[in-house]
Amino acid sequence: MTARFVRTVQRLAAFAVDWLVVVLWGGVLFGVVMIVTAGEPGRPRSPWTGQALGFLSMTLPVLLYFAFGEVSAAQASLGKRALRLVVVDASRRRLSLPKALLRNAIKFVPWEAGHMVAQQAMFAGEAGPPAWVWGACAVAMGVPLWWSVALLRTGATPYDRWTATQVVQASGHGR
8 A cells, every 4th residue: 555545544534533523513503502492493584694604603613623723733633633644834834824724714615515505405495496506516516526536546635735735644744
């Protein structure tokens, strides 16, 4: 096995660990909403209200979890720490906060597009969602597939390349 293949498998395993963190956060949010609303949460007034609520309560905290992990002394999310990986810039130094925020904002565009599709579908009624929602659906489904293929073929995702970042082994990366 090549070192790139091993690192790719480690990245995928790290992402799986991080999704456990995301699921736990979602569970906490669900519990709080159920307690605060006595088990009867209201429906958002519009798909855009729902989108904003979802972004502020789920997407933004998750994005910040990844970004702050990458700029921390550990240079990694909990999943990457567990797999002994770190995120570095092109000079193999710790990321700046703006670079980590950009990297993770790009990473979560498809996720947010998926939320947009769900919100629009929830409010669509019999007529179905507006035609433009198919574009968001393509982004939500196609972009992660593209990024996965790129990761498996090259060992890096497009958002790694676009932000001049790398995911490397924790030991020997220049600390």
